[in-house]
Amino acid sequence: MIQSLLAQGFQMMLVLAVAPLVIGIIRKVKARLSRRIGPSIFQPYRDLIRLARKDTVVAHNASWLFLVAPYIVFAAIWVAAALVPTYALGLIFSWSADIIVIVGLLALARFFLALAGLDVGTAFGGIGTSREMMISSLAEPAMLMIVFTLSLLAQSTQLSSIAHYMMTADVGLRVSCGLALLGLVMVTIAENGRVPVDNPATHLELTMVHEAMILEYSGRHLALIELAAALKLTLYLSMLTCVFLPWGIALNGAKLPVLGLGVLIYLIKITVASAVLAAFEVTVAKMRVFRVVDFLNFALMLGLLATLLLFVSRSI
């Protein structure tokens, strides 16, 4: 019991520690690819510490909701991240909730962030919130369709069981898996506000989505929200790697050296995934907000197609 709690606690600390590094690696790779030196990969940690030390300034007309929202957002995303297998399968928390709960927790976080964006009553908060809601209302069906495909394939909605099935069973090379992978990558890009959908590096008022919602935050509140955003990206990358590249994850009840190897392989996978995401981001241009609808419709369509083709190939 103590051991499994320790393993789970280590996993939660690991994702928390890795999250700013993911952002740092992405920024570094993007900078290098555009022939700049770029800040160190540890810069996000320094930024977070700096923000946490600063005073917080709160608008006069902000309600209590504005003050508690960062904590709720951070907590919901952290709990969701604890449910995704990283270095080992079947940790103690992962049996209590499945992938649909993860989607639900992320939706909860988004709901409170949107409320906080509207709370102060500035124009930017409203614009950001309405755009975020538009994007998420399209991304969530796509995400759920992909979840259905994976759970039909693995006969389970438990992320640990899906990863275990992908690792051990005779899955073969399935076109449904390819489509689900592509769809999940598109959802990841949209949900985390990465480049073709939103640009996390600018504060240009015409285009910003996530940055517009959190414009009124400062100090430790901002630090919490930034950390939560990094954590969410790490969560999605971990989910992608544990489902589609499950090799090297320690199995249920593995010994300590195997767990250590699992941590190492997890770190390598996350680093590679961040670098690939960064390389993709420098090759595409940001799309207009109204084209995001088409982008996410395509992701939804991929999910539907994956389910449909699964029906064909399962009959063999």
Added chain:
Amino acid sequence: MLGQSFPFDMAHMLAGGMVTVSFMLLFQDRLIALIWFLALHALALALALAWQAHRQAADDLYVAAALALVVKAILIPMGLRWLVRHLQIERTVEAVVGVGMAMLFGIGLVALSVMVMLPAATHSPLMWEDLSFALAVVMLGLLIMITRRNAMAQIIGLLSVDNGVTLAVVGIRGMPLVIDLGVACLLVAAMVVFAIYFKHIHQRFDSVDVHVLDRFRGEES
């Protein structure tokens, strides 16, 4: 993870890839990107043909794959690109129905082709898969043709239908090489005809939108 069913899975993957690229053709509304996706479609077809040739140890299918690669994936897209540049055709394609609607129709058509081919499943499940994918590609090509107003986009739809037909034929053992050679020559000839046809429409109406043809009631002499 790769089981004994790998040879079959690979064929399945390539055919499924063609269906996906068909959806991309349906989704894309820029002419140059459409041509790129057509090349990708033909490339997937060439790979599927080569894989079948490898599986069936049929040398004539290798020739067919090479033909698909050279003619359909390289020459025809290059020709279409040249046409777009040369005639300075409008680069965005107007669709008759919205993208979301077209996608829904497309999904419906894929479901339909799977259902229609269901009787073949009792015969052999392998054949069911091959034929339903090929039929889906053909259907999606037809859908591309009816949802686009631009003559160039319609031609691209027609070419993807042709790729679908070739995919269907591959599943059945022993397509004579002569037929494939004939089809390839025909396509190149058709491209020339298309080029002249485009040039004329474009010269007359300054557009390749086929809707201008509806209003046209002959030359006034």
